[in-house]
Amino acid sequence: xxxxxxxxxxxxxxxxxxxxxxxxxxxxxxxxxxxxxxxxxxxxxxxxxxxxxxxxxxxxxxxxxxxxxxxxxxxxxxxxxxxxxxxxxxxxxxxxxxxxxxxxxxxxxxxxxxxxxxxxxxxxxxxxxxxxxxxxxxxxxxxxxxxxxxxxxxxxxxxxxxxxxxxxxxxxxxxxxxxxxxxxxxxxxxxxxxxxxxxxxxxxxxxxxxxxxxxxxxxxxxxxxxxxxxxxxxxxxxxxxxxxxxxxxxxxxxxxxxxxxxxxxxxxxxxxxxxxxxxxxxxxxxxxxxxxxxxxxxxxxxxxxxxxxxxxxxxxxxxxxxxxxxxxxxxxxxxxxxxxxxxxxxxxxxxxxxxxxxxxxxxxxxxxxxxxxxxxxxxxxxxxxxxxxxxxxxxxxxxxxxxxxxxxxxxxxxxxxxxxxxxxxxxxxxxxxxxxxxxxxxxxxxxxxxxxxxxxxxxxxxxxxxxxxxxxxxxxxxxxxxxxxxxxxxxxxxxxxxxxxxxxxxxxxxxxxxxxxxxxxxxxxxxxxxxxxxxxxxxxxxxxxxxxxxxxxxxxxxxxxxxxxxxxxxxxxxxxxxxxxxxxxxxxxxxxxxxxxxxxxxxxxxxxxxxxxxxxxxxxxxxxxxxxxxxxxxxxxxxxxx
Numbered sequence: 001x002x003x004x005x006x007x008x009x010x011x012x013x014x015x016x017x018x019x020x021x022x023x024x025x026x027x028x029x030x031x032x033x034x035x036x037x038x039x040x041x042x043x044x045x046x047x048x049x050x051x052x053x054x055x056x057x058x059x060x061x062x063x064x065x066x067x068x069x070x071x072x073x074x075x076x077x078x079x080x081x082x083x084x085x086x087x088x089x090x091x092x093x094x095x096x097x098x099x100x101x102x103x104x105x106x107x108x109x110x111x112x113x114x115x116x117x118x119x120x121x122x123x124x125x126x127x128x129x130x131x132x133x134x135x136x137x138x139x140x141x142x143x144x145x146x147x148x149x150x151x152x153x154x155x156x157x158x159x160x161x162x163x164x165x166x167x168x169x170x171x172x173x174x175x176x177x178x179x180x181x182x183x184x185x186x187x188x189x190x191x192x193x194x195x196x197x198x199x200x201x202x203x204x205x206x207x208x209x210x211x212x213x214x215x216x217x218x219x220x221x222x223x224x225x226x227x228x229x230x231x232x233x234x235x236x237x238x239x240x241x242x243x244x245x246x247x248x249x250x251x252x253x254x255x256x257x258x259x260x261x262x263x264x265x266x267x268x269x270x271x272x273x274x275x276x277x278x279x280x281x282x283x284x285x286x287x288x289x290x291x292x293x294x295x296x297x298x299x300x301x302x303x304x305x306x307x308x309x310x311x312x313x314x315x316x317x318x319x320x321x322x323x324x325x326x327x328x329x330x331x332x333x334x335x336x337x338x339x340x341x342x343x344x345x346x347x348x349x350x351x352x353x354x355x356x357x358x359x360x361x362x363x364x365x366x367x368x369x370x371x372x373x374x375x376x377x378x379x380x381x382x383x384x385x386x387x388x389x390x391x392x393x394x395x396x397x398x399x400x401x402x403x404x405x406x407x408x409x410x411x412x413x414x415x416x417x418x419x420x421x422x423x424x425x426x427x428x429x430x431x432x433x434x435x436x437x438x439x440x441x442x443x444x445x446x447x448x449x450x451x452x453x454x455x456x457x458x459x460x461x462x463x464x465x466x467x468x469x470x471x472x473x474x475x476x477x478x479x480x481x482x483x484x485x486x487x488x489x490x491x492x493x494x495x496x497x498x499x500x501x502x503x504x505x506x507x508x509x510x511x512x513x514x515x516x517x518x519x520x521x522x523x524x525x526x527x528x529x530x531x532x533x534x535x536x537x538x539x540x541x542x543x544x545x546x547x548x549x550x551x552x553x554x555x556x557x558x559x560x561x562x563x564x565x566x567x568x569x570x571x572x573x574x575x576x577x578x579x580x581x582x583x584x585x586x587x588x589x590x591x592x593x594x595x596x597x598x599x600x601x602x603x604x605x606x607x608x609x610x611x612x613x614x615x616x617x618x619x620x621x622x623x624x625x626x627x628x629x630x631x632x633x634x635x636x637x638x639x640x641x642x
Contacts, residue, residue, distance in 0.1 A: 013275060013276070014268050014275050014276050015268060015275075016275055017236045017266075017267040017268070017274075017275070018235050018236055018266065018267075018268070019235060019236065019249040020234070020235045020248060020249055020254055020255075020256050021254070021255050021256070022231075022255070022256045022257075022258055022263065022266065023255055023256070023257045024258050024260060024263045025257070025258070025259055025260070026259070027259050028065055028223040028224075028259045029065055031065075031221065031223070031257050031258070031259055032063075032064075032065030032066045032068070032069055032221075033065075033069050034257065035066045035155070035219055035221060035257055036065075036066045036067075036069035036070050036073065037069075038153075038219065039055065039066070039070060039153065039155075040070065040073050040079050042152060042153055043079065043080075043081065043083065043084055044079070046152070047080070047083045050083075051083070052083055052084070052085055052148060053083055053084045053085070053152055053153075054084075054085050054086075054087070054145070054148045054149060054150065054151050054152045055084060055085070055086045055087070055151070055152065055153055055154075055155070056086075056087050056088075056089065056151040056153065056154035056155060056207070056212070056215055057086050057087070057088050057089065057107065057111075057155055058088075058089050058155045058156050058165075058221075059088065059089070059090070059103045059107065059157075060157045061223070061529070062158075062221045062222065062223060063110075063155060063157065063221065064110055066155070066221070067110040067111040068110070070111065070115070071110075071111065071114040071115060074114065074115045074116065075114070080116055081115045081116055081117035082116055082117070082118065084117055084121060085121045085123070085148050086117070086121065086122055086123060087123045087141070087144075087145055087207070088103055088107060088123065088124040088125065088207075089156070089164075089165040089206060089207045089212075090103065090125060090165045090204050090205060090206040090207060091103045091104070091124060091125040091126070091127040091204060091205050092127055092201040092203075093127045093134075093179060093201060093205050094127055094128065094201065094203075095128070095201060096127065096128055097124075097127075097128070100449070101193050101194055102127065103124060104124050107122070107124060123141070123144065125137075125138075125141065125177075125205035125206070125207075126205070127205065131179075134178075134179045134205065135178075135179075138176065138177040138179070138205065139177075141177050141207075142176060142177050142208075142211060145211065150214055150216065151211075151214065151215035151216065152215070152216050152217065153215065153216065153217045153218075153219065154212055154215035154217070154218045154219075155219055155221070156212070156218060156219070156221070157220070157221055157222065158220055158222050158227060158230060158234065158245050159183075159185075159186055159189065159230075160185055160186075160189060160226065160227070160230055161183045161185050161186055161230075162230050162233065162234060162242070162243035162244055162245045162246065163183070163186060163244055163245070164212060164220070164244050164245050164248070165206040165207050165208075165212065166180055166182065166186070166204040166205075166206035167180070167206055167208065167209050167212075168180060168181070168182065168183045168186065168244070169183060169242040169243065169244065170241055170242060171208075171209055171241065171244045172209065172241060173209055173210065173213070173241075173247055173250075174209070174210045175208040175209045175210055176208040176210055176211065177205070177206065177207050177208050177211055178205070178206065178208060179203055179204070179205055180203065180204055180205075180206050181202060181203055182200075182201070182202055182203060187200045187202065192402075195402065209247055213248075213250070213251055216253065217253045217254075218248060218251055218253065218254040218255070219254075219255050219257055220245070220248065220254070220255070220256045220257070221256075221257050221258075222256065222257075222262040223258075223259045223261070223262055224259070224261050224262055225261040225262070225264060225523075225564060226563070226564070228261060228262055228263070228264045228265040229265055230243070231256065231258060231262055231263065231265065231266070232265040232266055232267075233246070234246050234248065234249075234256075235266060236266065236267060271288075271291060272284075273312050273313055273315065273316065274312045277315050278315060278316070280315070280316055280319055280320075282329075282333070283569070285316060285320070285326065285329070285330060286330050286333050286334070286569050287567075287569035288313055288316060289303070289327070289330040290330075290334075290626065291569075292307060292308065292311055292313060293625065293626055293627075294622075294625070295311060296311075299625065299626055299627030300327050300330055300331045300626050300627045301327050301328075301331055301627050302627075303323050303326075303327055304323050305317060305322060305323045307323065308323055308326070331626075332352075334568075334623070334626055334628060335352075335628060336352045336353070336354065337354055337571055337572055337574045337636075338574045338576060338623070338628065338629070339354055339573060339574070339575065340384070340575070340576060341353070341384075341388060342355060342381050342384055342385055342573065342575045342637075343355060343360070343361070343362045343364060343384075343385050343388055343390045343517060344356050344357045344358070344360060344362065345357060346360040354572055354573035354639075355517070355555065355573065356555070359516060359553075360389075361389045361390045361391060362390045362515075362516035362517050363390070363391045363393070363513055363514065363515045363516050363517070364385055364390050364391065364393065364515060364516070364517045364518075364519070365393045365395060365509070365510065365513050365515035365517070365518050365519070366378070366392065366393065366395065366518075366519040367395050367397060367506075367518065367519065367520040367521065367534065367538055368394060368396050368397065369397050369521050369530050369531045369534040369535075369561070370396070370397075370398060370400040370403070370530065371396040371398075371399070371400045371462040371463065371465065371466040371482075371592070372400070372462075372465070372466070372589070372592040373521055373531075373561055373562065374394050374396075374519075375469050375473075375585065375588045375589050375591075375592065376561070376562040376589060376608065376609070376612050377521065377560060377561055377562060377612075377635070378519060378559045378635050378637075379473070379584075379585035379588050379589060380575060380577040380581050380582065380584075380585045380616070380633070380635050381519075381575045381637075382394075382473055382475075382588075383473050383474075383581055383584055383585065383588075384575060384581070386473055386474040387474070390517075391479070392479060393475075393479045393481060393513055393515070394466075394470055394475060394479065394480050394481065395481040395483055395509055396463075396480075396481065396482050396483060397483050397485050397488075397506075397534045397537070398484065398485055398488035398489075398530060398534070399455075399458075399459040399462060399463075399482070399484050399488065399489065400462045401450075401455050401458035401459040401461075401462060402450075402458070403462070403594070403595060404457075404458035404461050404462060404594050405594065406444065406454075408458075408461060408594050409437065409441060409454055409457050409461075410438065410441060412461060413434055413437055413438060413457070436451075437451075437453050437454055437457065440453075440454060441454065455489075459484075461594060462592075462594070463482055465592045465593060465594065465595070466480065466482075466592070467480055468591045469588045469589075469591040469592060472587065472591055473584070473588055481509060483505050483506075483509065485502045485505055485534070485537065486499060486501055486502060487499060487533060488530060495533065498533045498536055498537055498540075502533075502537050503537050503540045503544070505537075506537045506538055506540075506541035507541045507544055507545060510542075510545060510551075511545070514550040514554075515554055516553060516554060516555070517554070517555055517556075517557065518538070518554060518555070518556045519558075519559060519637070520534075520535060520538050520556065520557075520558055520559070520640070521534060521535060521558070521559060521560070521561050522535060522558025522559060522560060522566075522638060523560060523561045523563075523564075531561050542556070542642050546642060551642065554642065555639065556639070556640040556641075556642060557572075557637040557638070557639060557640070558637060558638045558639075558640050559635070559636075559637050562608050562611070562612055565615050565618075565619060566636050566637070566638055568619070568622055568623070568626075568636070570638050571636035571637065571638060572637060572638050572639040573636065573637040574619070574623065574635070574636045574637075575634065575635045575636075575637075576620065576629075576632070576633070576634050577616060577620075577631070577632055577633040577634065577635065578631075578632055579632045581632075581633075582613065582632055586613065589609045589612070590609070595608075596608075596609050613633070616633035616635060617632065617633045619633070619635075619636055620632060620633050620634040
């Protein structure tokens with residue numbers, strides 16, 4: 001709380017709902033460099049006093065940028081780690097250090113192998129200990145921290161359950177380093193790293209809350225929209241044991257370092273009119289009015305002057321003159337986002353439509369990060385665009401091969417055997433490559449990297465599913481593009497950095513098609529994730545092409561991936577779906593046979609296609625409650641300005 005106490009009175013009022021100091025940065029890269037700078041300054045300060053710097057380190061996606069910057073500082077500015085002793089927060093159990101998913105592997109890959117830290121100064125929980133040895137090991141781990149004088153700085157991430165380290169909901173304030181069972185949400189979130197949920201360990205060794213709270217200083221980092229809700233609860237909510245991160249409110253020197261998406265649910269960011277006088281523009285007015293409707297469960301046109309005055313919106317009312325003026329303007333704004341013609345309606349005025357009438361038909365290019373995001377997120381709109389006569393292209397940016405199960409590979413290999421038996425009885429059915437593939441999968445351990453032959457089969461499976469779904473909605477085979485961007489093709493969960501080759505692939509496809517409309521996944525959830533990298537490739541390509549004559553007539557629409565939906569105040573186009581169109585979208589999704597049963601990473605243990613349908617139906621219901629026409633379902637998009 002020290003940081004909060006040092007703020008001016010005005011700043012304290014702006015943060016009056018916050019119980020922890022939050023630093024908000026434009027993006028995760030800038031924030032990571034700031035955190036790395038704090039660590040570097042501490043190391044230098046300690047070295048100047050001939051003292052050891054004791055760091056508590058985290059794993060996961062959040063600290064990757066920090067470690068990258070620390071390596072950069074070591075290599076370019078001579079930052080030395082010879083006086084540094086590190087203690088990692090946690091490790092899966094059981095886990096051998098040579099596996100890709102181990103935090104020993106993670107730390108060496110991202111940091112330790114690239115700096116001059118003495119190997120004896122590195123401490124990570126040992127996932128190979130026998131169960132009866134773990135208690136004694138954990139006691140010794142804590143004692144070793146004390147021998148070095150305690151943690152000078154503890155770096156943390158945060159899980160969607162609010163866990164810090166692997167201290168899951170229910171962990172007590174005085175919990176020590178120990179073996180713990182993982183929450184089902186934590187296991188689901190880790191499934192991608194282990195190729196399937198069945199491979200994720202159900203236990204972990206974690207530094208305890210008491211140990212973390214004893215650190216002299218704590219910095220917690222969170223990036224992306226997926227963390228926004230839990231950040232709000234940890235920062236603004238009460239201290240509760242079912243949200244372990246909330247315990248940090250009791251620490252004397254803690255900071256939450258956030259990018260803008262992760263901070264979006266904080267009151268001063270999401271609902272600024274509740275903490276200060278606002279400079280009202282159309283976007284904020286629309287957001288505030290929608291919030292008021294949902295708060296009072298009233299449609300826009302029934303809101304009164306008193307409704308605005310009694311809920312912190314008196315400033316908006318004073319500026320606009322009356323509820324009537326606000327209501328009519330905002331109602332029309334929402335009404336004008338709705339269109340059954342996502343590519344523009346021919347021979348009609350487009351004054352109040354989200355998309356232009358001309359040219360018609362349009363060349364449409366839909367970018368899909370994985371070979372199913374298009375159908376999951378905007379399948380109904382795709383169907384409309386095709387049926388209304390537009391020339392629709394879909395570009396699958398990555399192969400998505402890591403999402404195919406080994407059982408599906410065996411199924412297709414067996415099909416090949418049967419095919420050869422049926423049509424070529426003299427052929428050697430048991431080809432060497434078939435045997436090679438089956439033997440590999442038979443002997444494959446959880447987390448092993450697939451051999452090239454297996455990756456090719458998985459790629460072909462997803463290619464076949466995507467082509468089949470495209471044909472079903474009327475997209476010609478020649479309009480379906482498989483980009484296989486190199487950053488994804490590492491054979492492992494960890495992807496390479498986006499390269500010029502990746503961007504050039506996007507540039508070349510755009511130049512080939514010269515689209516009038518581009519649809520792209522606008523997810524900001526994980527700065528190191530596939531969706532974010534795919535979006536970055538598109539924005540970089542648009543920047544390269546910005547002076548081309550044809551690009552000046554190109555509009556870009558962003559959709560959300562399967563996991564989340566755009567906030568209604570951000571939506572610039574809403575495409576209603578009839579019951580028949582929603583059913584057709586579902587059928588197209590089901591043609592992605594290997595993916596349709598993917599589970600949504602949440603409490604319900606729900607298949608993702610069900611979540612998508614419920615999301616589309618819920619969006620339509622929100623529009624209905626605002627006072628718009630009632631539809632079965634809706635897909636929404638935000639306009640991106642090139």
